[in-house]
Amino acid sequence: MTDLEGIGIADVPRERRQDLVQILDESFDGWYQRHSKRMLEELETVRAAESYGKAVGLIMLKMLEQNVGYVFYVAVARAHRQSGVGKLLLEDAIERFRGAGVVEVFASVEGDNVPSGRLFASEGFVRTSFGEVSRTRGPLRAINMYRLMVVVPGEILLHKLMK
Secondary structure (H helix, E strand, C coil): CCCCCCEEEEECCHHHHHHHHHHHHHHCCHHHHHHHHHHHHHCCEEEEEEECCEEEEEEEEEEEECCEEEEEEEEECHHHCCCCHHHHHHHHHHHHHHHCCCCEEEEEEECCCHHHHHHHHHCCCEEECHHHHHHHHCHHHHHHHHHHHCCCCCEEEEEEECC
């Protein structure tokens, strides 16, 4: 039996999201912890990986524009890290975005968060910048997208073109 057998991913309705707070507490500190808890309540799409009925990871998603998606947070319970749960969640998110007609997806990671950087790179995300987004989308759209993404100093912006 592999670590991923018995794991399913499903949308989490707002009334069940409090069950996911412990995973956020294990995954984030300070500003990120506060922001992730706020986004847990506010975002329309939160999906959880469950193993035998217990949440072991989550991913938060948002549409920035009609064909542009954003991955807000990926968090995995400490006991299930390095088992492929984060990759499973990200693959599911990409397929979900693809099914919705999304043509590009953004994400951001703290510059020193090597495991998250590797996870996104494994799914084809590459580094980009505000300047690049501004050149391709125009400065006003880029500013609005950054505002919706809440990219903060010290984070690396990532981008994936969907195929």
